Amino acid sequence: MAVAFKPRNLLIFGATGAIGSFITRSIVSARSEFERIAVFTSPPAAGSSKAAKLDELKAKGVDVIYGSIENEKEVSEAYKGIDTVVSALGRTAILHQIPLIKLAAASGSVKWFFPSEYGTDIKYNESSAHEKPHQGKLKVRAYLEEDPEVRCSGLAYTYVVTGPYADMYYAFSGPEEAGGFDVKAKRAVLVERNNRVSLTTMKDTGDFVLAALRHPETALNKALRVNSFTTTPGEILAEFEGQTGGAPWTDVKETSLTRIRELEKESDHVVVILRRIWAEGGTLYEKRDNDLIGNPQTDTLQESVAEYIRENS
Template identity: 45%
Template sequence: MTTELKSVLVFGATGVIGQYVIRALIEESSRFDRLAIFTSPSTLQKKVEEIQWLREKGVEVIGGDLTNEEHVLRAYAGFDTVISCVGRNMIKAQIDLLRWAEESSPNITRFFPSEYGTDIEYGPQSAFEKPHQGKLQVREFIRTSIRRTEFTYLVTGPYIDLYIGKLSQNPHAGSFDVVEKKATLLGSGDEQVSFTTMKDVGKLLVAALRNPTVSRNRALRVCSFTTTPHEILAEYERQTDSKWSVEYTSLADLKTLENIAWEAGDPMASIFTLRRIWTEGGTLYESNDNQDINMQSSDLDTLADAIGRAVALNGQEGFQSGDV
């Protein structure tokens, strides 16, 4: 039975999305009895300042190996909620994290797997998309093996912060270059995509925690806003007071580049696939679940907010190897 979620342990808190999640949790720390992160010894050594900042904010820091059952079970003691923000390379490791919670840690009542991205069960074709396979295995394990531990999949769609960046490695996958004032738009430029800012991912996760009954044992499809490449370009031109040069990668060309990348073992392959899915409409649903967790549009970032931050960064590279 769902109870109030009051003690939270986060895996991957210093990663790409984890840093936004832990900051949102810190902002709401008064509602929690305990807030902690589990991280590797190497992270403790490499990110000394970040770890110290977390400690100063009252976050407990637990070091260990997330593939070690003894380490994880020791960390689970005293917590009721696990939030996973692990990267794509560790997605399948969550199967053991879930198994250990289910079998040996009855105090863990809710588990948030690392979803935060494209809906991996959007339609029949989703089962065959290569970037989805790890997350699909986690969901299948939950369906077949988890009986006591509750779960929530926070499906946010792509991070707008990364989509609107410069992708110099292969701009044909979509790129916005603030310095050169040029963009490569995907599809016709008019296809809608539902995006979430990384800052809002943290807000939406906290909202799911605040509404444990409605978020229990389901996928929450949430987003900050829906827009098109042309609307993104127009907002860039407005905020930079400049006319940008524009190229297009058609959906057919995107599929060709995707196939070539997979055949070549190119790390960009997953990015081509995900951006093809988005351009095909794979983030559009009949409705989203923002209101189910009491999140209104006024609570979330706008396209103008996201572009404003990107302009302030003035040409920082868009994320590549782990685009979600």
């Protein structure tokens, strides 16, 4: 594709989902930079929070297209005049993106596709190919990079790889021993206290997608490995303690990598697998890619912990 390409007409899948809401908010904050921003979504229940989110988007000049991602006619119709597709579909819909990519390649107008990534680096090292949570996203990447029709169409791709969301990393979201921080009870479980981990806030994830859209010259056909900051569970605990009165939290336990590997054998829980990958260093890079897309301003550990305490107290 010509390097002069600039995205002008966008379509977002999953715009009202957990990360899609942040991505859409960031993109809509730059409404004037695009001719058209549309979202493709299943119809909301009347009076639901999703209906309210869609009304808000309409008021900000976003076109809302109702349909099913499984209906080829509806998707093809929605692609008319669209040059860039941003997908933020949920984990259980990852493989549904393959027909969406096929239709995008056949559309004649779609030039750039962001599949739903926004997480752990699925090609971090050789063992990444065998990790269970990566399998769907690996198939999507292979389709984008290797399918003859897709390659022939010239459809470009970008993977926005953020590592874990700070906002979710702080929460207990799986088995207790897999870690978390409970603000109300001043209780924490640290997985390898001193091992470094890079985190991205959900707000920054949206800003990174917008930054990638603003920098096609460096973002096209790349996995962008970006993050907000790098820290350790021990530093996060100290930040929580400092921001909740200053006294050490008394209920603090630690889980070793050896233990989390055992836990993985016992439960095969996706949260356990991901936390093991993160504690092993699977979010660390010699150099992150923030500067390739204009180094957007990012949240700090302090800001993200403050926000988490506000939301969870």
